[in-house]
Amino acid sequence: MLTIQNLHAAYGKVEVLHGISLDVPKGKVVTLIGSNGAGKTTTMRAISGMLKPKGGSVLFGGKDVTGMDSYRIARAGLAHSPEGRRVFSTMSVKDNLLLGAFPRFTRSRTRGDIDTDLGQALELFPRLKERQNQLAGTLSGGEQQMLAMARALMSRPQLLLLDEPSMGLAPIMVGRIFQVVRDIAAQGVTVLLVEQNARLALQAADRGYVMDSGLITMAGAADELLHDPKVREAYLGEACEP
Template sequence: MLSIQNLHAAYGKVQVLHGISLDVPKGKVVTLIGSNGAGKTTTMRAISGMIKPKEGTVTLAGKNVTGMDSHQIARAGLAHSPEGRRVFATMSVTDNLLLGAFPRFTRSRPRGDIEHDLQNAMELFPRLRERRHQLAGTLSGGEQQMLAMARAVMLNPEVILLDEPSMGLAPILVDEVFRIIQRLKQEGRTMLLVEQFAAAALAVADYGYVLENGRISVHGPADKLQNDPAVQAAYLGGGHSH
């Protein structure tokens, strides 16, 4: 569904990704774990068109989207919920969600039943239903994170990229975010998850990749990685699980 081959990316002269390859099969949750500075967010930005890869290919649902602009890749079916919860602060929660579906209104994505999906999003994120008329800028950080995720779902995408969905959240909200990811998985959504909580990410994922200094050091089924002594020592020790 989403395939990355030999991806290289840089910021100016600083090479961050050194030829990484990974696959996100349809209906699966794949997680990318690694320490800060390993290149996880750069990978997400290169996939979603926020930065242009230096070399390598990104294929989405059989279509080569390498080097395309973000809005073109979104129309091809990629929803990116970026780190830092970018929401439209001066618009209501409902309008933020409808904006997520914008390519469906313009028919550059299959339209489907937008009203039904809006209700579904409110069910999935009950906090958003309670605050649906509020301006997004008045929401707490946790609620803004829910909104960024819900907006990605509203595109009805082929693949959802979730970049650090638990970042900066209180533990109770981290648990809620992972419950929602689990429910999206049960709905058959295809997701690539970048996450600092490696234990929680591997618990929800089907497959995992470990990124070290811009290279994939190890990958395999998530349960195998959970039991890998090297992965446990580096990523599943103190402070990395909740």
């Protein structure tokens, strides 16, 4: 589904990604974990076209989308729910969701039954259903995160990029967000997840990558990484015996 090879990315003259490679198989949940500043969000931005790579390649569905404009990558079937939610605060919840379906209204994505998908999105997030006519800016942080995820799903993506979906949320809301990640995967949507809560991310994923200082330092089955002593000590807060 997604293959990244020797990807380099920078902000100005400051290189952040130093040649990373990873694969996201179709129908799987893959997580990218690491400390703050490791380059996780930069990776997501380079994949979705928000940041133009300096080198390497991004293949999506067998097509080279490296450096392509983000709207063209979205039309190809990739949706990005970015860090920080970024909902349209002066628009209603429902209008935010319909905006997510914009490529389908313009026929750049298969239209399908938008009303049915809207109903399914609201069923997936019952809190949004209760507040669908409310302005998005009046929602709580957790509700805005739900809205950002639901909006991304409204494009009917083949691949969903989720960047820090649990950031700043109460524990009970974090649990709900990760249940939704599992529900999304069960519907056949491929997911690449960047998440600061490494334990929950690895528990939800099929495969994981560990990033440090712009490099992939470890990779493997998520369950194996979850029990790896180095990962436990560095990212799960568990001191390992010498």
